Amino acid sequence: MITDTWAIVAVALVAIISAAAVLIAGIAVKGTSGRDRVRTLHAAAALVRAIRGRN
Structure with a gap:
C-alpha cells in the first residue's frame, strides 16, 4: 500500500x-x-535543469 x-x-x-x-x-x-529563440529555449532548459537539481 505504501509502495x-x-x-x-x-x-x-x-x-x-x-x-x-x-x-x-x-x-x-x-x-x-x-x-x-535558440537562446531563449537554452535558458528555459537551464531553468528546468536547475529546478530538477541537475547542472
Missing part, C-alpha cells in the same frame, strides 16, 4: 515537472524573434 502511494507521487511529480517545462518553453518562445 503504491510512493509510485503515484513519483508519477505525479514527473507529470508536474513535464507540464512546467512545456509551459515555460511556450511562454518563453511566444513573442521572440527566430534568431533569439
Whole structure:
C-alpha cells in the first residue's frame, strides 16, 4: 500500500515537472524573434535543469 502511494507521487511529480517545462518553453518562445529563440529555449532548459537539481 505504501509502495503504491510512493509510485503515484513519483508519477505525479514527473507529470508536474513535464507540464512546467512545456509551459515555460511556450511562454518563453511566444513573442521572440527566430534568431533569439535558440537562446531563449537554452535558458528555459537551464531553468528546468536547475529546478530538477541537475547542472
